Amino acid sequence: MSPPLRLGIAGLGTVGVGVLKIVQAQSEVLAARAGRPIIVRAVSARTKSRDRGVDLSGFEWENDPVALAKRKDIDLFVELIGGEDGPAKAAVQAALAAGKNVVTANKAMLAIHGQELAQAAEKKGLSLRFEAAVAGGIPVIKALSEGLAGNAITRIMGVMNGTCNYILTRMETEGIDYETVFADAQALGYLESDPNLDVGGIDAAHKLALLSAIAFGTKVKFQGVELEGIQRITVTDIEQARDMGYRIKLLGVAQMTGRGLEQRMQPALVPADSPLGQLEGATNMVVVEGDSVGQIVLRGAGAGEGPTASAVVGDVIDIARGFNLPVFGQPADTLLDVQAAKASAPAAFYLRLALKDAPGAMAKITRALADAAVSIDRMRQYGHAGAAAAPVLIVTHKTTRSTLDYALDVIGDSGVSVEPPVAIRIEDV
């Protein structure tokens, strides 16, 4: 059997501890599968003394992750610190400079600095792998960059933030409002320290940008993602969607068009009987469509100690086996630098406006839509019952987002909606 693969692990939060547990508990199986023992040589974290429920006495300790990354007695640096810059990036750069392969779960770092880091790795013939960065335990990076590599990928869709799906599912099943469920999720520790990463869709958009790069052979374009969070979704929206046979998901969609790369991470209505519509709770789902393979659906836990550690260890085993492929599936210097394009395909939209109680208010809305050639499929207006504003719910026939935005601007300027309209795309999935 070959000599052991020696890991240095930086970051001993949930995922780091999960990796330690797997490497210890499954050592024989991992060695059989990898063709060589996999051992942890050294670790690093912010505080040494904290009780993490695992015995660290067998590992060398480094206070500085950069020092860990450069150690002569490690072959593979596992970065589980997180954060797009700072020590995570410094340590990954140091590891690559020192000729070490790298496994990371850091979606933010790769979504922002992926191109630069990929070039640094590939220049030295090193692996930089990140299965754990996208959709937790689901081996979607591997499916896209290896298993489905014979396909021209035509579209990717995904529900990739379990916290958002948890919030939306609870709003639906219990009929309680966003603010209450949000507070619960925060109390349960489900939210990032900056909750906007979750509910603002940023975390999921990081993941989408990484999948897009692999799928379409393009440079990672996080800034090109049309981004909208779930903060303005109400129980009313969810109920209206359900009445029409839909559910609301924070849905990522990426596709290449003649005008450039479309990427959006926004709330969307998806058919309740589709695989995406059937998704409950914190589970993630990624849908990949290829010209030969058709539609492949992958579903599993998107976060948590075990699933994320499973993904990290999968990458470690690949490296132990000697597998090496370009970071985004083809050499970083061949990735195309494409323009970001706004979603152009026509779709039906669900609209919610808060109609002022004033004569002619409704007429202004219908006129603005008609002037933009947005036709109405169905509409429901509730009584004001003394309130200053009452909800108006509209489903349009298919139109483009830019046409719709034009009409919504006119409505906004007219002052008849007391808050900005909510518009949610109805997605064909």
Place this chain on the structure above:
Amino acid sequence: MSPPLRLGIAGLGTVGVGVLKIVQAQSEVLAARAGRPIIVRAVSARTKSRDRGVDLSGFEWENDPVALAKRKDIDLFVELIGGEDGPAKAAVQAALAAGKNVVTANKAMLAIHGQELAQAAEKKGLSLRFEAAVAGGIPVIKALSEGLAGNAITRIMGVMNGTCNYILTRMETEGIDYETVFADAQALGYLESDPNLDVGGIDAAHKLALLSAIAFGTKVKFQGVELEGIQRITVTDIEQARDMGYRIKLLGVAQMTGRGLEQRMQPALVPADSPLGQLEGATNMVVVEGDSVGQIVLRGAGAGEGPTASAVVGDVIDIARGFNLPVFGQPADTLLDVQAAKASAPAAFYLRLALKDAPGAMAKITRALADAAVSIDRMRQYGHAGAAAAPVLIVTHKTTRSTLDYALDVIGDSGVSVEPPVAIRIEDV
């Protein structure tokens, strides 16, 4: 860029033609992803003259697949002939003996001769890959042997014969009987030339046996699969299942127990709102459960030109990239030779008997169940209306299959059921 990888393809049916199309249409993308051009150098099939809709003039022709496998100017032999023995096996053996890597879609050959062929490949450090053999375009072999390699796999389930699922779905949606849908499927060319491979569950059992070997680190044990086809399923069974919130699928289940490896490929009732229960038509689904990752669900087309060719080309690209791993994920000579065990976990069962119109017939049935300590959850008896036999439908409380079989034997011996009882397990999924 490295020198091209030169393929020899034996078998130009649907899948072989699909592979040729992908290699030709996607040559640039494949070269970028594989790091080297992928070209077809030579092909072989039974008849040269048949019009297959692709131009073969650029390839060398061999009448004999064994001669193709040995050609000095090919690096990789792609076996798409099919059949567990005969020319397919001879050609694969010749290719391995001549030092060529092999990609195959041949589940029957591997389910029977997998151990022997894996040892032959590994002795020479060669790859023998078979993603296309299981669940068509779904990259499940890769997910199990690579992406989820950090897990102790606890259970595998799958609906992996699209033809059976097509037949059961049509029986359900149109209410027409098995024989009629079977005849339609045959006319449409959906069935193998020996239909028992499909409807008898053999094809799906081949696939399950391959997944089990990877998941549990065991020698392929096709003979250990408890096998039952869908031939005796009636529209009544499907309707009764639906009334209880279930659907009937030809379901594969494999798990390792203290008594040995349980593998079964049998009709089962699965909850209608589970991912497996929601599966329609010819689509395949594989569910993998691991100790760290939890439950991963993979869904996609299980057959057809594009999906199967996608899987073949994925394997080809891995080999072009220089990836090499043991055929079943760990060295063939370390695979355990475990005993086959019958399913032992208690389950509820759906029973259908054809009750003879005779005094005391029903009492004999309930007595036989009671004597075996099988308790009845619900029962429905239809009137004879002059017929010699009338259906009796029973759902049991949880019991073991062996206990149930004892009771069914007693019922069989008593002569009160005019045909052998049908028993379908209700599966917790």
